[in-house]
Amino acid sequence: MIKIKTDTRLFDTGMIKMATAAVQGTKQGMTQAMRRFKSDALNKPPSCPVKTGWLAAHHVTTVEVMGKRVRGELTVIDTPYAASLHEGISRWGTPYVYTKPGSGMKWIQSKVLMYRDKYTQDEVAGFVTGLKSVSFGRFAKGFGALGQVVSGAGAGAGAGIIGIGAVIGLGALSIAEGLIGNQQSQGNK
C-alpha cells in the first residue's frame, strides 16, 4: 500500500501573502492613477476653470481599501459652485464665463472617458508589482514562475487585467459622482 500525505500549509500561507500583496499593489497603482487623473483634470483640455485658484486648489484625491476592493475618489471640497460649473449651467444671477483658455465644463468627467485606459494601466502595473514582490519561502523557485506568468502575456494575466479594468471603470465613474454628490450637499447647506 502506498500512502501519500500532502502538507498544504506553506501553500496556504503563500496564497494569503499573495492576496495581501495584490491588494497593496492595487492600492499603490490606484494612488498613481488618481494622481494622474487629478493632473489631467486640472491641466488637460477641457481643464479646470481658474479665476482665483480656489477651485483648482480644492481638488482632493483619496484611496481606500475596503476588503479586497480598492476605491479611489477625486472630490472638490468647500466649493459650492463646483457642481454647476462642472455641469456647465449658469448659476443664480451669475452666468459663467470661462476665462482661462482651454478650460470648460466637464473637466473631470470628460477625463474619465478620454483617459480611462491609462488609469487602468496604472492600476494593473501596481497589481503586477505587488504580486512580484511576494516571497514564498522555500517554494520561492516554484512560485517565482507564477510571478513571471502574471507579468507576461499569459492567460492568467489577461484575466486579471480584465477583472481589474471593470473595477476601475466603476471606480472612475464614482469619482465624478462623488464630486457632484459632495457639491449637492454643499449647495443644500
Next chain:
Amino acid sequence: MSLVQDIVTYIEANSALVSDVDLFVGAETVDTPSGSVIVREFMGSTENWSGLQDRAIQILAMDLGYVNAEMLINTVYDLLKHKPGFASDDLVDILYVDVLGMPGYVDRDQSGNFVFSCNLIFRKK
C-alpha cells in the same frame, strides 16, 4: 443628422416634450421656459480603431418646481438608460446606452429654475 438631434427626435416621439418648445438641442435659449429639457454633447467622446464610438451626452432638465424638474429628468432618463439599441428610424447604430451619471440636482440657474443633470454614454458604431 447629428446624434444629439436624433436623440431629441426620439425623445419627442416618445414623450410629451416638443422640440424647440420645451425640448432643446445644444444649449438653453434666452427665453428657455420652465419645464424644459436640453440635450447636448460634451467633451470626452472617443472613437477607437474599430470605429466604435463612445459619445458623451448630457441631459439637463429645468423647472421652477423642484419636484417637476426631477420628474422631467427621470422621464427622459428612463427613456434612454441601458437601452441596447432603439426601434427608431432616427436613432440607429446604437449598441448600448451606458449611464455615466444618474440624475442629480445640480443648482438653480439665473431664472430660478431647479436644474437636474444626468450623463449618458451612447456606444455607437
